[in-house]
Structures are given as structure tokens and as C-alpha cells.
Amino acid sequence: MTVSIKSGTAHFFQRSTQQLTGLQAKADRLNTEIATGVRVTAPSVDPVASSRAAMLERLAADDGQYLANVKLASSLLDQSDAALSTMEINVQRARELAIRGASETLTPVDRRAIATELRAIVDDIYATANLSDARGAPLFGGAADGPAYTRAADGTISYAGAGEPAPLPIGDSSSIAAADSGQRLFGAIDTDANGDPRDMFKVLGDLVAVLENDALPEADRRTAMTDGLDGLGAITDRLAGARASIGARGARLQVEQGRIEDLAAERTSEAKALTGADLQQSIAELQQTMLILQAAQASFTKVSQLSLFDYIR
Missing domain, CATH: 1.20.5 (Single alpha-helices involved in coiled-coils or other helix-helix interfaces)
Known part of the structure; x- marks a missing residue:
């Protein structure tokens, strides 16, 4: 009889202790909910909501990186557009000089003065083509790390980049080209009278050479100047097309930024509804x-x- 009573008493104490411990744990959890505003403080509280919230957190991290890439791409495109705008201004000035230089009434001194200004324009365009982007990489160097263009001892300017820059991912299955190589933008502008391909710097360099060559027969000078003006027109068209492409990509990035920000707000709201406390x-x-x-x-x-x-x- 005494053993039975002792056994029942022990069971009573064990059951009561468990009940009190459980109630105290529940009170502690509710106090934490009220203090933090978070209902799901551990996966055991609500496994389904916790699992969904963890997935939303992973997706939010991905969206954060995509948004950062969108902003970086926008910055790179803005920088490229500004550089191309500067080049357009210089090419327009070069065209004005070339038209003046094609006049048969100019003296050799006049032509050399025009050539000197053209050289300064070439220097400016060369410096612009070798700009670094926001990451410190060559803006128009493609996938290469070094300068996009190099200049030989004789003044010849050549492309030193390689390939195309890697596109930036801006979504689970989408990416965007945030920069273009100099080869794509300024290479193979046209061909000269002999059918040889010319890039932007060859067009400009040929014009300078013609204006500085006093011994060139007038007929050959006229042909070369016409070639040069045609080349400048081709450069202008290429730059305009490149800027239009940049504008289209910039518009797409604006749409993507809005989409990502809206999606992030929706996921934040859903996560709060899942784990937040009433x-x-x-x-x-x-x-x-x-x-x-x-x-x-x-x-x-x-x-x-x-x-x-x-x-x-």
C-alpha cells in the first residue's frame, strides 16, 4: 500500500512538473513574440512556415545580388554612353576640319594646322577609349585586363583588348551585356579605296597623314579626303547605333529594377505574414x-x- 502511494505521488509530481515547465516555456515564447514581433522563433514552432520563410530568405538574397548587378550594369552603361557622347563631339569636330581640309585653296601651312588639331582630337578619343569603368577594368577592353588600346612609337593606335565582357546576371535566367568591346564599337568601320578594312583610329590617322603630306598629288589628296569623310560618316553612324543600343539596355534595366524591387516587397510581406506575430x-x-x-x-x-x-x- 505504501509503495503504491509513493508511486502515485511520484507520478503526480512528475506530471505536475512537466505541466508547469510546459506552461512556463509557452509563456516565455509568447513574451518573446510580443517583444520581437516574431512568431516563428525556431523551426519547431511552425515547420511549414519556417521552411517557406527560409526559402523566401534565400530568394531575397538572390534578388539582392540581381539588384546590385542591375545597378552596376546601369552605371557601366551610363559611363559608356558618356564616353561615346564625348567621342561623337570629337568626331563631329574632326568632320568639320576634314571638310575644311579638303578645300583645294588651302596652303600646306593651313593643312598642317588642321592636322595638328586633328591629332589633338585623336589624342582625346584615344584617352576616352582607354577609360576604366567603375570596377577599375578597361571600359572598352572586352574581357582583357590591360588597356583597351595601345600606341606604337610611330603613333599607330591598335586594339589591345580581347573578347567580349561577360554579361551580368539580372535574373534567374536572364543577363545583360553591361559593356561592349572596342573591337565591336570601333573596329572594322569601313574599307578604304583599296578595299582594306579600317577601324576608327585608322580613319583618323589616314586623314592626319594626308593633311601632313605636302608632296601628295592633288588628285590623290581629293580621293584620300573623300575616303576620310566617308570614314568619319561611318564612325558617326556606328557611335549613334551603339548609343541607341545602350539606351535600349538601360530601359530594360529600369524595368528589371522595378520588377525585382516589387518582388522583394512581396516576399518580405509574405515572410512577415508567415513568421510575424499577431x-x-x-x-x-x-x-x-x-x-x-x-x-x-x-x-x-x-x-x-x-x-x-x-x-x-
Whole structure:
């Protein structure tokens, strides 16, 4: 009989302790919910919501990187557009000089003066073609790390880049070319009278050479100047086309940025709905839990003080 009573008493204490511990743990959790505004503080609280929230967090991290790439691509395209705009201004000035230089009334001194200004324009375009982008890489160097263009001892300017720059990912299955190689933009502009291909710097260099060559027969000079003007027209068209392409890509990036930001807001809202606490409900549940806990504690204290428990001890 005594063994049975002791066994029942031990079971009562174990069950009561478990109940009190569970109620206290629930009260602690509700207090944390109210303090932090977060309902799912651990996967065990709500495994389904926790799993979904973890997936949303991973997607948000991806979207954050995509958004950073969108902003970087926009910056690179803006820099390229500004550089091409500067080149357009210089090429336009070179065209004005070439038209003046084609006049048969000019003296050799006049032509050399025009050639000197053209050389300064070439220097400016060369410097612009060798700009570094926001990452410190050559803006028009393609996939290469060094300068996009180099200049030989005789003044000849050649492309030193290689390949095309890697596109930037801006979505799960989409990317964008944030820069263009100098070879794509300024190479193979046209062919000269002999059918030989010319890039932008060859066109400009040929014009300078013609204006500085006093011994060139007038007929050959006229042909060369016409060639030069045609080349400048081709450069102008190429630059305009490149800027139009940049504008189209920039517009696409604006759309992508809006899409990513809207999606991020939706995912944040969903994650909050999944894991966030309803404060009114949490407070009401905490009050109810505390009442139950207090009642359980009082009951346990009263029962544990009965003479039978004192006698058994």
C-alpha cells in the first residue's frame, strides 16, 4: 500500500512538473513574440512556415545580388554612353576640319594646322577609349585586363583588348551585356579605296597623314579626303547605333529594377505574414497562459502540502 502511494505521488509530481515547465516555456515564447514581433522563433514552432520563410530568405538574397548587378550594369552603361557622347563631339569636330581640309585653296601651312588639331582630337578619343569603368577594368577592353588600346612609337593606335565582357546576371535566367568591346564599337568601320578594312583610329590617322603630306598629288589628296569623310560618316553612324543600343539596355534595366524591387516587397510581406506575430492574439494568449500557470502553481503548492505527503516523506 505504501509503495503504491509513493508511486502515485511520484507520478503526480512528475506530471505536475512537466505541466508547469510546459506552461512556463509557452509563456516565455509568447513574451518573446510580443517583444520581437516574431512568431516563428525556431523551426519547431511552425515547420511549414519556417521552411517557406527560409526559402523566401534565400530568394531575397538572390534578388539582392540581381539588384546590385542591375545597378552596376546601369552605371557601366551610363559611363559608356558618356564616353561615346564625348567621342561623337570629337568626331563631329574632326568632320568639320576634314571638310575644311579638303578645300583645294588651302596652303600646306593651313593643312598642317588642321592636322595638328586633328591629332589633338585623336589624342582625346584615344584617352576616352582607354577609360576604366567603375570596377577599375578597361571600359572598352572586352574581357582583357590591360588597356583597351595601345600606341606604337610611330603613333599607330591598335586594339589591345580581347573578347567580349561577360554579361551580368539580372535574373534567374536572364543577363545583360553591361559593356561592349572596342573591337565591336570601333573596329572594322569601313574599307578604304583599296578595299582594306579600317577601324576608327585608322580613319583618323589616314586623314592626319594626308593633311601632313605636302608632296601628295592633288588628285590623290581629293580621293584620300573623300575616303576620310566617308570614314568619319561611318564612325558617326556606328557611335549613334551603339548609343541607341545602350539606351535600349538601360530601359530594360529600369524595368528589371522595378520588377525585382516589387518582388522583394512581396516576399518580405509574405515572410512577415508567415513568421510575424499577431500582437493582440499573442497578448491574449499570454494572459490566458499566465492564469493557467498561476492556477497550476497554486494547486500544486496546496496539494504538496497535504499531511499525506508530509507523512510519506
